[in-house]
Structures are given as structure tokens and as C-alpha cells.
Amino acid sequence: MTAVEVWWAKIGDVRWELIAELDEAERGRLAAYARQEDKDRFLLGCAVTRRVLGIHLMIPPSDVRLDRKCEDCGRPHGKVKVEGMQLSVSHSGDLIGVAFHPTAPVGLDVEKVDLGIDANSLAVVSLAESETKELTKYEPADRARAFTTYWTRKEAVVKATGDGMRTDLRRLVVSPPDQPAALLEWPGYDGRVQLDDLEIGSDYAASLAILSPDPVTVNSIDAAPLLKQTG
Ligand SMILES: CC(C)(COP(=O)(O)OP(=O)(O)OC[C@H]1O[C@@H](n2cnc3c(N)ncnc32)[C@H](O)[C@@H]1OP(=O)(O)O)[C@@H](O)C(=O)NCCC(=O)NCCS
Ligand SMILES: [Zn+2]
Structure with missing residues (x-):
């Protein structure tokens, strides 16, 4: 992948079985959102991140180890870091996007x-x-x-x-x-x-x-x- 890939999901793409792919910290954050639409957007951001990285690393999405540590407070809500890939997640309204590049x-x-x-x-x-x-x-x-x-x-x-x-x-x-x-x-x-x-x-x-x-x-x-x- 030498181009940046931006993977887009819509809130209607959500499937609750995807929760099985999340780690404990992600499930904690998911549970803490009060509004259903916030839960859906967060779940989709996690699922797209894990599934795309799963393909690249050739491992199941649930085995992808993501570092979400916030540089300000240490809690798991910071920029997502993973070995071998740069990425960025964003969600608003009905849209969820995740951008990936191997080095930049x-x-x-x-x-x-x-x-x-x-x-x-x-x-x-x-x-x-x-x-x-x-x-x-x-x-x-x-x-x-x-x-x-x-x-x-x-x-x-x-x-x-x-x-x-x-x-x-x-x-x-x-x-x-x-x-x-x-x-x-x-x-x-x-x-x-x-x-x-x-x-x-x-x-x-x-x-x-x-x-x-x-x-x-x-x-x-x-x-x-x-x-x-x-x-
Ligand atoms: C990152 C930030 C600019 C995102 O703003 P936003 O427009 O509300 O939300 P977006 O949907 O576009 O982006 C959210 C994603 O940004 C990522 N992110 C979080 N902190 C980030 C940072 N410092 N740099 C880059 N990306 C960051 C996360 O992946 C997050 O996704 P998630 O909620 O699924 O974990 C903003 O939340 C921020 O600066 N946060 C850091 C400061 C802060 O408030 N920290 C929390 C208290 S310590
Ligand atoms: Zn923080």
C-alpha cells in the first residue's frame, strides 16, 4: 500500500456481532457512550480499523493489538497506534472514516x-x-x-x-x-x-x-x- 487508503463506513453498516472483535478497553468505552449513535460510530471505527489491519497483518481482527493511550492522561482514547501502519479515525453524523498508510x-x-x-x-x-x-x-x-x-x-x-x-x-x-x-x-x-x-x-x-x-x-x-x- 503506497497510497493512503481511506475506508468509509455508514452508520447503517453497524452489526452488533462486531463487538466480539473489540478488546476490553474498547468495550469499556463502547459501554460508556449514552447515545446509541455514538456507540454505533465508535464500534464502526474500531471494526474498520481492526478488519483492515487484520487483512494487512494476516491475523484475525480481534488479535490486532492497538495502542490507544492518550498522551495527556493515559486513558485509551488517544490517537491509535499500531506497529507497521499509520492511521487516523474520524466520525461525524452518519459517516465513519479510517485512513491508513504504511509509513506516513x-x-x-x-x-x-x-x-x-x-x-x-x-x-x-x-x-x-x-x-x-x-x-x-x-x-x-x-x-x-x-x-x-x-x-x-x-x-x-x-x-x-x-x-x-x-x-x-x-x-x-x-x-x-x-x-x-x-x-x-x-x-x-x-x-x-x-x-x-x-x-x-x-x-x-x-x-x-x-x-x-x-x-x-x-x-x-x-x-x-x-x-x-x-x-
Ligand atoms: C482528536 C480530536 C481532535 C478529535 O476530535 P473530534 O473531531 O471530536 O472527533 P473525530 O471523530 O474526528 O476523531 C476522533 C478520533 O481521533 C483519534 N484521536 C484521539 N486523540 C487524538 C490525537 N491527539 N491526535 C490524533 N488523533 C486522535 C481517536 O482515534 C478518535 O477516535 P475514537 O473516538 O474512535 O477513539 C480531539 O478529540 C482531541 O484533540 N482530543 C485530545 C484532547 C482531549 O480532549 N483529550 C481528552 C482528555 S485527556
Ligand atoms: Zn486523555
């Missing part, structure tokens, strides 16, 4: 566009001045989508590096929503980032960051057939 760290972020968000207030805490100025050019009706594009581009980058929400997103500047995705500025970070927006339907924004000096191809794959397989 990847960061995937998908967000369902919520037309009810207060984009102007969110911009204060997450956008640079230049980005906020750009956002005001959008009609109020289009602002939620434009903000969400800024957001997934930034999140993809900080998920690839593993920094996550510890980052001050106002200092990480990305290209305007109507231009191809790119990281423009992030003082202190000197690595190369390939940033792409992924087309996954008009209700969603999704971005993928790949920490690679060379261009990498991105393939999107429907995970539904993989999740249907029994035993």
Missing part, C-alpha cells in the same frame, strides 16, 4: 455541516485574523460550510501530528475554503504536509493530512463489504 503519519477529519453553528463565534477561538476576514466574505447562509472546511483542514493537520486539540488553531493557517487545501503557516512546525479535501457528499466536509515530503495518492474505499463478512 495521517490525519483524517470529517464533520457533518451544521447549518445552526455560530460560525462568527467559533472563528474567534479557532481562526487566524486573515481567515476570519475571509469568512466574512461569505453570505451568512454559506458561512457554516466555509467555517467547517477551515475546521476539517486544521483538525486533519493536528490529528496527523497527534497534537489534537492541544493546539492553538488560530496559529495554524490554512488556505481559504474556495481554494485547494493547503497548510500555509504553523510557526514551530517545519515538516511537509500534503492536505486534501475529500468529496463525501454535500452535507459533509472532510480533509486528510499526510505528513510526507513526496506526493501521495489517496484512494477512498467503501468498507461495507468488509464489514458484512462473517467469521
Whole structure:
């Protein structure tokens, strides 16, 4: 696999037999979610991760050893680490995506566009001045989508590096929503980032960051057939 593979599942792909493939920590997290849709999204993220890695490692999904240790608190809700593969999980609305590459760290972020968000207030805490100025050019009706594009581009980058929400997103500047995705500025970070927006339907924004000096191809794959397989 020299391309990044992004495997996509829909919440309707869930099958409760998949729980058998989870480890104890994952079952604990699954049980702790109050809402059924959160349980479904989490279960699908685990199942796609385990089944794809199972194929690559040629072992059953339940034998895949995942390190989910959070670098802040030690609990099992951090970026997923596994020997021999870089990956990133994201879920929102009806969609669950998992990106894989053998060597380059990847960061995937998908967000369902919520037309009810207060984009102007969110911009204060997450956008640079230049980005906020750009956002005001959008009609109020289009602002939620434009903000969400800024957001997934930034999140993809900080998920690839593993920094996550510890980052001050106002200092990480990305290209305007109507231009191809790119990281423009992030003082202190000197690595190369390939940033792409992924087309996954008009209700969603999704971005993928790949920490690679060379261009990498991105393939999107429907995970539904993989999740249907029994035993
Ligand atoms: C990672 C983070 C940016 C994800 O935000 P989100 O948009 O709400 O959720 P997404 O569905 O896109 O991503 C969730 C996935 O990110 C991954 N993740 C968690 N921490 C991560 C990090 N620091 N870097 C990269 N990926 C991370 C996990 O695989 C998680 O999947 P899971 O819930 O199935 O375990 C955000 O949760 C974060 O920064 N968390 C770290 C800080 C924090 O709140 N820690 C918890 C308290 S110590
Ligand atoms: Zn934590």
C-alpha cells in the first residue's frame, strides 16, 4: 500500500456481532457512550480499523493489538497506534472514516455541516485574523460550510501530528475554503504536509493530512463489504 487508503463506513453498516472483535478497553468505552449513535460510530471505527489491519497483518481482527493511550492522561482514547501502519479515525453524523498508510503519519477529519453553528463565534477561538476576514466574505447562509472546511483542514493537520486539540488553531493557517487545501503557516512546525479535501457528499466536509515530503495518492474505499463478512 503506497497510497493512503481511506475506508468509509455508514452508520447503517453497524452489526452488533462486531463487538466480539473489540478488546476490553474498547468495550469499556463502547459501554460508556449514552447515545446509541455514538456507540454505533465508535464500534464502526474500531471494526474498520481492526478488519483492515487484520487483512494487512494476516491475523484475525480481534488479535490486532492497538495502542490507544492518550498522551495527556493515559486513558485509551488517544490517537491509535499500531506497529507497521499509520492511521487516523474520524466520525461525524452518519459517516465513519479510517485512513491508513504504511509509513506516513495521517490525519483524517470529517464533520457533518451544521447549518445552526455560530460560525462568527467559533472563528474567534479557532481562526487566524486573515481567515476570519475571509469568512466574512461569505453570505451568512454559506458561512457554516466555509467555517467547517477551515475546521476539517486544521483538525486533519493536528490529528496527523497527534497534537489534537492541544493546539492553538488560530496559529495554524490554512488556505481559504474556495481554494485547494493547503497548510500555509504553523510557526514551530517545519515538516511537509500534503492536505486534501475529500468529496463525501454535500452535507459533509472532510480533509486528510499526510505528513510526507513526496506526493501521495489517496484512494477512498467503501468498507461495507468488509464489514458484512462473517467469521
Ligand atoms: C482528536 C480530536 C481532535 C478529535 O476530535 P473530534 O473531531 O471530536 O472527533 P473525530 O471523530 O474526528 O476523531 C476522533 C478520533 O481521533 C483519534 N484521536 C484521539 N486523540 C487524538 C490525537 N491527539 N491526535 C490524533 N488523533 C486522535 C481517536 O482515534 C478518535 O477516535 P475514537 O473516538 O474512535 O477513539 C480531539 O478529540 C482531541 O484533540 N482530543 C485530545 C484532547 C482531549 O480532549 N483529550 C481528552 C482528555 S485527556
Ligand atoms: Zn486523555
